[in-house]
Amino acid sequence: MELQTFIIDTLSRALAYGTPLLLGTLGEIYCERSGVLNLGVEGMMILGAFAGFVTTYATGNPFLGVLAAAIVGGSASMIHAFFSITIKTNIQVVSGLAITFFGLGLTGVLGRGWEGKPLDASLPIIGSPFLESIPVLGPIFSGQSVLVYISIGLALILWFILFKTSWGISIRSAGEDPEAADALGVNTSLVRYLCVLTGGVLAGIGGAYLSIDYRPSWTQGMTVGMGWIVIALTIFSFWNPLAALIGSYLFGSLFYLSFKLQPYLAPELLMIMPYLTTILALVLLNCSKTFRRRLGVPAALGLPYNREEK
Amino acid sequence: MRKTLLFTGVLILACLFFTGLVFATGEKGAPEVSGPAAEKIIKVGFIYVGPIGDMGWTHAHNQARLMVEKLPWVETIYQESVPEGDTLSTIERMIQQEKCDVVFTTSFGFMDGTIDAARKFPNIIMAHASGFKRAPNVATYMADFYQVYYLNGLMAGALTKTGKIGYVGAFPIPEVKRHINAYTIGVREVNPDAEVHVRWIGAWFDPPAATEATMALIDEGCDVFAFTEDTSTVVEVAAKNGFPSFGHYSPMYDASPDYVVSGQLVHWDVFYLRFLGLVYSGILNSGNLENLDYWGLLREGDVELGAKPGMPVNPAWIGRLGDTHDLVLKRLEQMKNPQMVFDPFTGPLYDRKGNLVLPAGARADYLHLLTIEWAAKGVVGPWPNEP
Secondary structure, three states: OHHHHHHHHHHHHHHHHHHHHHHHHHHHHHHHHOOOOOOOHHHHHHHHHHHHHHHHHHHOOHHHHHHHHHHHHHHHHHHHHHHHHHOOOOOHHHHHHHHHHHHHHHHHHHHHHHOOOOOOOOOOEEOOHHHHHOOOHHHHHOOEEHHHHHHHHHHHHHHHHHHHOHHHHHHHHHHHOHHHHHHOOOOHHHHHHHHHHHHHHHHHHHHHHHHHHHOOOOOOOOOOOHHHHHHHHHHHOOOOHHHHHHHHHHHHHHHHHHHHOOOOOOHHHHHOHHHHHHHHHHHHHHHOHHHHHHHOOOOOOOOOOOHHHO | OHHHHHHHHHHHHHHHHHHHHHHHHOOOOOOOOOOOOOOOOEEEEEEOOOOOOOOOHHHHHHHHHHHHOOOOOEEEEEEOOOOHHHHHHHHHHHHHOOOOOEEEEOOHHHHHHHHHHHHHOOOOEEEEEOOOOOEOOEEEEEEOOHHHHHHHHHHHHHHOOOOEEEEEEOOOOHHHHHHHHHHHHHHHHHOOOOEEEEEEOOOOOOHHHHHHHHHHHHHHOOOEEEEEOOOOHHHHHHHHOOOOEEEOOOOOHHHOOOOEEEEEEEOHHHHHHHHHHHHHOOOOOOOOOOOOEEEEOOOOOOEEEOOEOOEOOOHHHHHHHOHHHHHHHHHHHHHHOOOOOOOOOEOOEEEOOOOEEEOOOOEOOHHHHHOOOOOEOOEEOOOOOOO
16 A cells, blocks of 8 residues: 555656656657757747746636747747758757757846746646546546646657658658658658747747646746756657657656655665666667667758758 | 858847846846945945845845845945856956955855955955855855744644654755754644654755655655745645645745745845945954854844744734744744843754753854754654764
């Protein structure tokens, strides 16, 4: 019984903390699958968190908040798309970082009057006597925000699109070999633009989850590096939405356990696990070419595609 | 065409970086032009460890700065989110470029950098918060909450039903340990069997970590919460789950009027105004600060009991506190008394391992409190550097 409560507590927190990570990672997977590396996740997340909070506070409607966060996150990502796709410069790293700096700085200044304000409206919570009556799974899933469910659904849908549809083939080929994709009639630029946009929208929503639901308030810098964990998770999940689902909740469990198990275990041990596992994933990827091909590092990741040069 | 595009692109990018950096490093407080130019003006620089909007430590220092700035003979500037390694260069900039006469470094980690800077600029007056290294031109100052934590502990002891009280701490350093011990002594005075469960988050500012630490304590069975870190996270998470808590540092009553029972409030302006007044009148100068170690408690007025100025206990909770409410007010008066007729760290006191740390009748002196490492009876959880 003790063990069961322990597992339920842990997994229920894993869902709560893992959801913004999952949303961000799903977006970054699409972005990177199409061949664009976006290091601006942290910036897009915090912009989304701020836009979501302010909109919800002003209108009283959390869904409008999520929508605003999606729009703001998407718009920020378009700056990055412009640089990496239209201008085709080798500065994807720089323009991504610029968005991170810009987002953290801008929200820091704009958000000064919003610190410590309570939010009355919150996203609906899913829970019913029937749900709670399901053993183990019931208590884990009931009482979670609607965004937790949406993100799980999204992971499944995005996985299906990426691996089971022709759209998915277009996306993956844009990231693997844009030249060949272009020759086959795929509009590489459009595909990449849409994927970067997806990344921005999802990162923005992930931010909104933090400020509207997870801890309903606004604080400057409140994403505290989650955007960077997303970058790590993208690698850890080998650019696969289903693995991202597992990875996010694994990272979430470890984060919760580092506090839960503090009396028995040095918290640092658990805190470093996400990073350690990501390094291991990288090592694994570089072990052999087969791994690299199989596990899906997009071959053209970070490389601009310049049609005229061919 | 491509060149133009590229050019615009680089321009936009540069703008993004620039605005981001300018915003992130924080603007300087606009210098105030006031009074006749001949008047003596003291320019004061504040160096903050966090963002001024953190609802905690830095926010409180900045509120005090705003009050100080109202003095006609004071001009202030500040720099927020300064990394500890940049202490010296930040002080240098404030002195050389901004021409500051007085610099306040407001975090423990700035200690060595402040001392280095003091050697380099022996004519500039500096004061370092929460440290223990001084120099002829460096004073130290601190407003300490342990007495207020003790009072909140009394209330927590009366309110807990499970006998488990949760405490989220930033780092296991003497300052936080002193708070937890004082709080636990208060809890045990009212409720001799209650436990204070502690979790460390390893950061002054990390809302997700504070959230998960609070959730871990809730899962452990805790039903009253206190904390020492720089956000209102614990208050919010506790309230969301229906548990009472105590605010810390800034007024947190508004974050959750139904669940905040009381808390600790700071008035750094008390120290800053006193200190700058003495500097202005020439009593304090860059040669006589070696022994100035200011330690502000309830008696001095640097700290206050409550989650909102002027409200020691949330009226919604007074009824539920019963007799404890009277005890809290009595102890508050005793500690405010100029003779300080009561102090929580009065012997006989035993640590949680059963060792006598303070003999009967003795009161912990300043040095004991500043270097405290033992854990009070009733503290449960990890306690690094426990003697």
